[in-house]
Amino acid sequence: MELNRFKKNIAVILSVALALLISFIIILFVSDEPLNALKAFILGPFSTSRRFGNLIEKTIPLIFTGLAASVMFQAKQFSLIADGAFVIGGLVATILALKLNLPPILTILIIFIMSSIAGGACALIPAYLKSRWKTNEFVVSMMMNSILQLFALYILLNVIRDPNSGFVASFLIPEKYHLPILIPGTRIHFGLIIAPIVTILAYIMIYKTKLGYNIRMVGFNPNFALYSGAKLSFIIFIVQIIGGIVAGLGGAVEILGMYDRYQWQTSPGLGFDGMTVAILASNNPLMVPLGALFIAYIRTGADVMARTSEVPNEMVYIIQGLVMIFITANLLVSLLKDRKINRNMDTQVANGASEGGNNGTAI
Amino acid sequence: MTNKILELKNIRKVYDNGVVANDGIDLTIYESEIHAIVGENGAGKSTLMNIIFGEIKPTDGEIILRGERVSFSSPKQSIEKGIGMVHQHFKLVDSLTVAHNIFLGIEPKKAGFIDKDKMIQMTKELAEKYKFKIKPEALVRDISVGEKQKVEILKALARGAEILILDEPTAVLTPQETEELFVELKAFKDAGHSIIFISHKLNEVKSISDRITVIRKGKTIGTFYSSEVSESKLSNLMVGREVVRSFDKSPVKKGEVVLDIKNLGLYDNFGKKVINNLNLSLNRGVILGVAGVEGNGQNDLVKCICGLNKEYSGDIFICNKNIRKLSIKGIRELGVAYIPEDRMTDGVALDAKISENLISTKLNSKDLKKFNLIDQKKIDELSERLVNDYGISCDSINSTVRMLSGGNMQKVVVAREFSSNPNLVIVNQPTRGIDVGSAEFIYRRILKMRDNGAAILMVSSDLNEILELSDSVIVMYGGEITAYFENSTHLTETELGYYMLGIKDQRKDGGIPYGVE
Numbered sequence: 001m002e003l004n005r006f007k008k009n010i011a012v013i014l015s016v017a018l019a020l021l022i023s024f025i026i027i028l029f030v031s032d033e034p035l036n037a038l039k040a041f042i043l044g045p046f047s048t049s050r051r052f053g054n055l056i057e058k059t060i061p062l063i064f065t066g067l068a069a070s071v072m073f074q075a076k077q078f079s080l081i082a083d084g085a086f087v088i089g090g091l092v093a094t095i096l097a098l099k100l101n102l103p104p105i106l107t108i109l110i111i112f113i114m115s116s117i118a119g120g121a122c123a124l125i126p127a128y129l130k131s132r133w134k135t136n137e138f139v140v141s142m143m144m145n146s147i148l149q150l151f152a153l154y155i156l157l158n159v160i161r162d163p164n165s166g167f168v169a170s171f172l173i174p175e176k177y178h179l180p181i182l183i184p185g186t187r188i189h190f191g192l193i194i195a196p197i198v199t200i201l202a203y204i205m206i207y208k209t210k211l212g213y214n215i216r217m218v219g220f221n222p223n224f225a226l227y228s229g230a231k232l233s234f235i236i237f238i239v240q241i242i243g244g245i246v247a248g249l250g251g252a253v254e255i256l257g258m259y260d261r262y263q264w265q266t267s268p269g270l271g272f273d274g275m276t277v278a279i280l281a282s283n284n285p286l287m288v289p290l291g292a293l294f295i296a297y298i299r300t301g302a303d304v305m306a307r308t309s310e311v312p313n314e315m316v317y318i319i320q321g322l323v324m325i326f327i328t329a330n331l332l333v334s335l336l337k338d339r340k341i342n343r344n345m346d347t348q349v350a351n352g353a354s355e356g357g358n359n360g361t362a363i
Numbered sequence: 364m365t366n367k368i369l370e371l372k373n374i375r376k377v378y379d380n381g382v383v384a385n386d387g388i389d390l391t392i393y394e395s396e397i398h399a400i401v402g403e404n405g406a407g408k409s410t411l412m413n414i415i416f417g418e419i420k421p422t423d424g425e426i427i428l429r430g431e432r433v434s435f436s437s438p439k440q441s442i443e444k445g446i447g448m449v450h451q452h453f454k455l456v457d458s459l460t461v462a463h464n465i466f467l468g469i470e471p472k473k474a475g476f477i478d479k480d481k482m483i484q485m486t487k488e489l490a491e492k493y494k495f496k497i498k499p500e501a502l503v504r505d506i507s508v509g510e511k512q513k514v515e516i517l518k519a520l521a522r523g524a525e526i527l528i529l530d531e532p533t534a535v536l537t538p539q540e541t542e543e544l545f546v547e548l549k550a551f552k553d554a555g556h557s558i559i560f561i562s563h564k565l566n567e568v569k570s571i572s573d574r575i576t577v578i579r580k581g582k583t584i585g586t587f588y589s590s591e592v593s594e595s596k597l598s599n600l601m602v603g604r605e606v607v608r609s610f611d612k613s614p615v616k617k618g619e620v621v622l623d624i625k626n627l628g629l630y631d632n633f634g635k636k637v638i639n640n641l642n643l644s645l646n647r648g649v650i651l652g653v654a655g656v657e658g659n660g661q662n663d664l665v666k667c668i669c670g671l672n673k674e675y676s677g678d679i680f681i682c683n684k685n686i687r688k689l690s691i692k693g694i695r696e697l698g699v700a701y702i703p704e705d706r707m708t709d710g711v712a713l714d715a716k717i718s719e720n721l722i723s724t725k726l727n728s729k730d731l732k733k734f735n736l737i738d739q740k741k742i743d744e745l746s747e748r749l750v751n752d753y754g755i756s757c758d759s760i761n762s763t764v765r766m767l768s769g770g771n772m773q774k775v776v777v778a779r780e781f782s783s784n785p786n787l788v789i790v791n792q793p794t795r796g797i798d799v800g801s802a803e804f805i806y807r808r809i810l811k812m813r814d815n816g817a818a819i820l821m822v823s824s825d826l827n828e829i830l831e832l833s834d835s836v837i838v839m840y841g842g843e844i845t846a847y848f849e850n851s852t853h854l855t856e857t858e859l860g861y862y863m864l865g866i867k868d869q870r871k872d873g874g875i876p877y878g879v880e
Contacts, residue, residue, distance in 0.1 A: 208736040210726045217723060220712035227671070227701070227709045228723035229692035 008282055015326035016280070016294065023319045027311055037309035044304025045297055053186025055293075055300045057258060061086070062292035063195040064250020065274025067202045070283040072243040073275075074206055076219040079126055079240050081141040082247035083271025084148035085119035087264055089251025091152045092118040094170050094262035097177045097255075098160060104176040111177070111252055119248015120241045122148055127240035131233040137240065149267050156262060169261035179257040189257035195289070198246060202285035205242075215239050247271060276320055279327050295320065366394045367430075368557055369415070369526060374424035376410050376581075384410035385421070386581035392526065397548060397558045399572035399589070401565065402601055407581040408561050409451075412528050415559070416448040417441035447519025448528040453511050457504035462486040464503055465517045489517055494550050496543075509540035516547070527551065528559045533567055545571050565594045577601055580798070610806065613814055615834050618647025621787045621818035622668065626677035629663050629842075637663045638675070638842045647786070650809065650819040652833030652851065654826060656863050660842035661822045662704060665791050668820070669701050670694040682786055695724060698786035702776055702793050704822075706769075710776040713765040717757055718746035720764050721779050753778040754804060770801025777805055781812055788812055791822045806832060826856045838862040845869060 024038060031037040045055045068082040092115045100107050126144055129135035160170040179190040206212040217225040218235045226232045250270070255262060273295055280291030302316035369392040376385040384407045392398050402408050413419040415426070417435025426433050428444055435441045438448070455464050462482045463470070471481040486499040495513050503511060512532060519527055529548075533541045548558055548571065562568050568575055569589050577584040577600040584600050622645040629638040638660045645651050655661050666672040668679060670691040679686050681697045689697070703709035711720050722742055725731060731741050746760040755774045757767060764772055773794070780788070790809065794802035809832060813819055823829050829836060829851075836854060838846040846862040846869045848854050861867040 204736065210737065213719070213723075213726060213737065217712050217715065217719070220715045221708075223709045224712045224723070226691065227669075227703060229690070229695045230723075231690070231692070 012280060012282065012327055016323055018326055019319050019322035022322055023315060026318065027315065031309060031311050033309060037305050037311045040308040041301040041305040041311075041315075044308070045300040047304070049185050051300060051304060053183070053188050054303070055296050056186070056188045056192060058296035058299055059289070059292045060189075060191040060195050060257065061250050061254045061268075061270050062273055062277050062295055063199060063289050064253065065247050065270045066277030066281065066288040066292050067198060067274075067285055068243040068245075068247040068250070068271070069274040069278035070281055070285055070288055071202055071206065071215070071246065072239055073278050073283045074212075074219050075215045075235060075239040076222075077130070077137055077236060077240055077243075079123065079130075079137045079141040079243060080145060080271060080275070081123045081126055081240065081244050082274050083267050083269065084141070084145035085122040085244040085247035086251040086254070086271050087152050087267050088122050088148050089115040089119045089248030090255040090262060090264065091155060091251070092248070093252035093255045094173060095155070095160060097173045098171055107177055108179070108256065111256065112249055115252035116245045116249045119251065120245040122248065123240045123244030127237045127244075130240070131237040141240075145267070145271075153265055156265070160262065162261065165261065167263065168265055169263040171261070173256070173260055173262070175260075177256060178260070179253070187258060191253040191257045194249075194253055198249065199285050199289055202246070202288075206285055211235075211238070247274070273320075276324055279324060368392055368394045368428070370425075370427040371411075371415070372425040372427070374411065374414060374426070375422045376407075376414060376419060377422045384581055385414070387583070388424070388578065388581070389583050390576055391586075392557050392559060394557060395552050395555045396574060397552050397560055397572045399560045399562060399568040399575045400578060401562060401568055401575060401597060402578035406578045406601070408578055409530060410581075411578070412448065412530055412559065412561060415441070415526075416446060416528060442522050442524070445523055445525040446528065447516075447522060447524025447526070449512065449515040449519060449530065449532060451530040453515055455503045455511060455514060457502070459503060460499065461497055461501050461503060461506065461510075461514050462499040464514050465489070465521050467518075469522065485521075486517070489521055493517075493520065493547060493554070495547060507540075509543070512540075512544070513547075520551075524556075526557045526559065528561075530561050532560070533562060541567065565597050568597075569594060610810060610831060612810060612834075616648040616814075616816075618816055618818075620644050620646050621682055622820065623680040623683075624668075624677070625680075627664070627667065627679065628676040629660075629667060629672070629674065631663070636842060638667075641677075641842070641844060643837070643844065645787070645818045645820055647816045647818050648813060650813050650821055650832055650834050652829035652836040653820065653822040653839060654829045654836055654859050654863055655824075655839035657824050659839045661839050662791065663842075664839070665701075665704075665789055665820075665822055668694075668789060669699065692727070695783075696727070698784070700780035700783055700785035700788045700817075702773075702780055702788075702790040704791040704795070706772055706776050711764045711772055714763050716761050717750065717755070717764055717767070717775060718742055718760040720775050721746050721749050721760075724779060724783060749778040749782055752782075753808075768798070770797035773797050773805065774801060777808060781808055785812070785817055788817050788819045789822075790819065792824065793821065794823075794825070794828060826859055829859070830854060830856065840865050840868070 027037050027041070028034045045051050065082045065086055068085070072079050072082075093111045096111045096114055097107070100110065102110070122144065123141075126135075126137045126140035129140055130137040156168065156170060162169060162171040182188050182190060182192055206215065214225060214230040214235050217228065217230065218232060218239075222232055225235070254270075277288055277291040277295055280294060281287035298316050298319050302313050305311050305315065306313040371388055371390040374385050374388040375383075377383050386407075388407070388411055390400075390411075400408050400411070410419060414421045417438045417440055420436065426435075433444065456467065459467070462479075462485075465486055466482050470477045471485065472478060473481070483499045486497075489495075490497050490499070495517060497510060497513050497517070498506070503514065506514070516527065516529075532544060548560075552558060560568070560572055572589050574586055575589055575592065575597065576586040577597060579601060622643070624641060624643040627638055627641040628636070631637045641660075641664065653661050653664070663672065667675045668681075668686075670686060670689060670693070673687070681694065681699060684697060686694050686697070707713065712723075722731060722745065725745075726737070731745065732738055733741075743760060749755070750757065750760055753774045755767070755771050755778065757771065764775060767775065777793075788809070793805050793809065806828075809819060809821070813834075821829070821832060833851050836848045836851040836859070837844050838859065840863065845865070846867070862869070
């Protein structure tokens, strides 16, 4: 129901507002200069072009992982694989950039394709186990993430590590493979163009193709999808692979756009943030960039606040946690429950029932 | 029977999903009376009882208990006021003793611990007082269904119930157990208490109750003294129409065979044989009714035909094609339409739009696509047309199916399935739990499909439905076909009942075993 979708959006906005409000109250208590801290938090991301750049740079990878999560969530597949796939996508991009020596555009294209494939491959095991044996994809993907991260760390330390670097990092990625900077004075890179394209592709897939229709029906009611003739196990499988592909591509874009060396010793955790983004976006791909922007905004704001006041950066996790709780608990949705439906139905049934008439002789 | 103990005035209940379950119920219960409430499935009986018991809050109306207006917000409060309820599905703890179940939560204590001896003693006293035969020390998982019901009743009595609500108490009992129960209920009544008795077995209702209230579509139709009202009158009041064959059917125009089942056998997951060497063939233009007490293999048969179960032995041919290797989609492409037994779990996606529910089987065709992408405009056009054709009453095709009443939900399923121009239509319980108007509409559609030349296999536990629509009828008992009536025009419910209960079997009675034609 359109009305429902509208209410859901309102509920998300209210959840965010409520979470921010509570956070502000906490800031008021923990800070000696609460107004300055708040100002830094709210206006910080817009105060300099570098900080604004940070905001956008942080948004880009979140769009990818947010899309990965929202596609999987559409089919109610709660796989965490986006986190591992993102790391592996970045790793594969680094290795190829170090080894390949082809024209830059061709190389970058090859990197994107291979990183996507690698991301998809990361999702293979949880996806297959779920579709074949109904194994819980949440648990399997979580364990898979550990394996993938440690694998990436192994490669970093033993294969691509630059011994001359002052910190643990790979060899320098040749400059010619860096994604072009779009806005001088910031690090906003070509990913800002790729992300919306992938967003639109994801939207078309989910809402305009038969596959997407089946994905959504599996999310609504797997029995119904099966009964209607959809290949249930295939959909459960493929949707997780797609999630891995999108996250893997995101990892490559992030590495080529933001880094000159691969240096993730642990996962940057963007896969998990992507789940928050997906929840904020109600799993609608078109809303994912907005959700990503919001998470990037509170991250950047908290960074600025931490540097200019004594309120620690971790404040942001409180906000993010509160937003998650409010949205997932559906608290506000139920508060907004529409009573109008009752009234509409009343008249309908009353009309229907009166046809029967009363032919009983009551005592 | 002179003092009013409980009075309900103009009770209304509208659920959050818009379903109006009660719409103006008046009911008066006297002291020491057995008062029966009768009504069809979905008439609102259970809702009403849950309102009295405090499990559901009425939207409107007054409840007056012993002259005092009350409003319960939980069963705890109603229990304190002396109301007890025995649910249709028992709420007992299998691993505890009978005595412990009866006193669960109100256990007698000694030094802070449960006093088991006293509990058993109290159970014995209670059972004696109402002449119940039970074993206080037995574990609930070891006792029979009838005994479990007694435990439920005693549970209510132990909490001081003076008004006892029984929701279809005889549904699970053998005739002997039922008789025993009635004796006990009468003893309870003679002790000055009241019983509200819900049932749709009219002969029982007449034999046990003092007065009967008929409910239809959430309204009180009337209250009668049992001695002054006949079963047929009650039945008419409940249904609101005469139970007769009311459709003018055109004569059967039998076409070629569409469904052909040869030597079908099936075991369930527990290794029990659920279908045994079943042969069946069905022609175009024929409605074949499948009668039988639920659980005699009808659902398994349907699942095999629709491709939901591939574990069967034997062969199923649809339009001369063996379906063993075909997917559900492949079977549907042979022109099979299927109305599932449970629309909520299989037939619809509740939180998807009506339009999305209407097209789930239609996206393979090019009609709804442009450049191989879904064309929303065409989907909307088709949905609007189906909503109009099938009289689905809704705000818009973009409403979620959850917002619809049961009847309209079923119409969504029927609209989707019947609009695909099928060769074979499988309908399983087509009108279960829906209003009479929608049911009639669906009947007419089924007949129309038949006249258009589809073969129709209709499984139903509603005999009236079977007799009203079918051209031929088979009866399934124990996974086998025990009777076949090629022309069911003069078949009666009683006759069918004999076969359904396994009292008669055409094969044993020297009749021709039904098989391939």
